[in-house]
Amino acid sequence: MSTFKAPRGTYDLIPPVSATYLAVREAIAAPLRRSGYGYVETPGFENVELFARGVGESTDIVTKEMYTLTTKGGDQLALRPEGTASVLRAALEANLHKAGSLPVKLWYSGSYYRYERPQKGRYRHFSQVGAEAIGAEDPALDAELILLAHDAYRSLGLRNFRILLNSLGDSECRPVYRAALQEFLRGLDLDEDTRSRIEINPLRVLDDKRDAVQKQLTGVPLLRDHLCDACRAYHAEVRELISAQGVTFEDDPKLVRGLDYYTRTTFEFVHDGLGSQSAVGGGGRYDGLSEMIGGPALPSVGWALGVDRTVLALEAEGIALDLPEATSVFAVPLGEEARKILFGVVAELRAAGIATDFAYGGKGLKAAMKAANRSGARYAIVAGERDFAEGVVQLKDMESGEQTPVPLDKVVPTLRTKLA
Numbered sequence: 001m002s003t004f005k006a007p008r009g010t011y012d013l014i015p016p017v018s019a020t021y022l023a024v025r026e027a028i029a030a031p032l033r034r035s036g037y038g039y040v041e042t043p044g045f046e047n048v049e050l051f052a053r054g055v056g057e058s059t060d061i062v063t064k065e066m067y068t069l070t071t072k073g074g075d076q077l078a079l080r081p082e083g084t085a086s087v088l089r090a091a092l093e094a095n096l097h098k099a100g101s102l103p104v105k106l107w108y109s110g111s112y113y114r115y116e117r118p119q120k121g122r123y124r125h126f127s128q129v130g131a132e133a134i135g136a137e138d139p140a141l142d143a144e145l146i147l148l149a150h151d152a153y154r155s156l157g158l159r160n161f162r163i164l165l166n167s168l169g170d171s172e173c174r175p176v177y178r179a180a181l182q183e184f185l186r187g188l189d190l191d192e193d194t195r196s197r198i199e200i201n202p203l204r205v206l207d208d209k210r211d212a213v214q215k216q217l218t219g220v221p222l223l224r225d226h227l228c229d230a231c232r233a234y235h236a237e238v239r240e241l242i243s244a245q246g247v248t249f250e251d252d253p254k255l256v257r258g259l260d261y262y263t264r265t266t267f268e269f270v271h272d273g274l275g276s277q278s279a280v281g282g283g284g285r286y287d288g289l290s291e292m293i294g295g296p297a298l299p300s301v302g303w304a305l306g307v308d309r310t311v312l313a314l315e316a317e318g319i320a321l322d323l324p325e326a327t328s329v330f331a332v333p334l335g336e337e338a339r340k341i342l343f344g345v346v347a348e349l350r351a352a353g354i355a356t357d358f359a360y361g362g363k364g365l366k367a368a369m370k371a372a373n374r375s376g377a378r379y380a381i382v383a384g385e386r387d388f389a390e391g392v393v394q395l396k397d398m399e400s401g402e403q404t405p406v407p408l409d410k411v412v413p414t415l416r417t418k419l420a
């Protein structure tokens with residue numbers, strides 16, 4: 001062990017478990033790739049102001065959880081705590097909304113950073129795959145995204161997740177509701193922190209996880225009873241489109257989410273095997289965000305799914321993904337001359353697209369075969385000078401143990417057929 005350890009709240013992804021993470025990222029991306037979403041990658045850090053304005057000055061993410069730094073040049077930066085603000089910033093900067101037809105559909109995958117109290121399922125460095133559809137107000141787009149996340153989880157074999165759905169209204173109905181909510185909340189017995197939240201961001205109080213607060217919220221006015229006609233109709237259509245696909249969801253009138261930019265549709269995917277950190281993914285519509293960061297009006301919708309928690313969900317359901325072995329063929333040379341020739345055969349196999357590894361380090365036969373076993377390879381090719389003198393290698397089936405000579409010029413086609 002070295003003197004150093006991974007920083008608190010972080011962990012390393014190492015083989016073989018890391019293969020599951022890659023597969024999860026790929027499984028979440030696959031439905032997006034099939035649905036017109038293009039890949040976008042943005043920097044790991046941004047101007048801190050982007051998140052302050054975009055995510056919201058009063059959110060926990062901005063006030064408590066951002067990793068901020070001042071560069072030697074005096075720039076105020078933050079490690080990205082979420083993806084939406086960055087992706088929208090990038091789309092605006094590249095004028096994607098002017099270049100082609102709307103919506104601009106983008107997906108991304110990467111690391112995010114929040115200075116949170118670490119616990120199982122909650123880390124300071126975590127990984128998300130996300131999708132954003134920028135510049136269209138259409139209930140079918142909200143439904144598409146919810147269905148694509150649903151498809152991703154189902155393709156991984158997950159079953160014990162639920163979709164929570166709500167509408168947060170728009171700039172017409174939310175202010176009216178907000179005032180009604182504030183009036184109700186001001187009459188409650190709340191601590192000072194929560195009281196100040198009533199003035200800054202009262203909707204977040206609905207989201208308070210403490211029992212003592214939740215008890216007092218009986219009879220609290222709910223946004224669903226205050227939606228304007230346009231929001232009501234919009235929400236009804238989203239619900240209808242999802243239901244028509246046979247996908248079930250639960251209405252959660254208190255679902256607010258921890259980011260200020262949401263309007264209308266908001267949703268969360270929760271998994272019942274994860275304990276307190278049950279949200280595996282979430283998202284919603286953010287019609288005002290573009291203007292909040294200095295862009296034109298661009299109604300948009302998106303989500304981010306947590307890769308770490310999706311892996312935990314797989315574990316909770318006892319699902320082992322059917323991952324192909326990393327190595328199909330393992331080459332074992334016997335002797336110095338054989339080593340050079342076989343090294344060339346390995347390159348040929350690799351060029352033919354066959355995943356091949358080699359016994360490095362001048363191991364003896366026994367240690368080399370052990371390495372072959374450990375690699376998971378289906379076949380080993382073993383060859384010494386005598387074999388090469390006869391123009392063959394020995395092909396060993398690692399399952400049956402059977403060994404047969406194969407002419408050197410037939411190694412690639414033989415293995416290609418056997419592995420097909």
Ligand code: AMP
Nearest residue numbers: 121122123126279280281282304306309
């Ligand atoms: P949010 O942007 O907070 O809605 O996060 C979207 C998803 O990212 C969540 O549902 C989690 O799966 C994941 N996530 C957020 N924060 C963390 C964290 N600190 N550790 C691990 N996963 C996280």
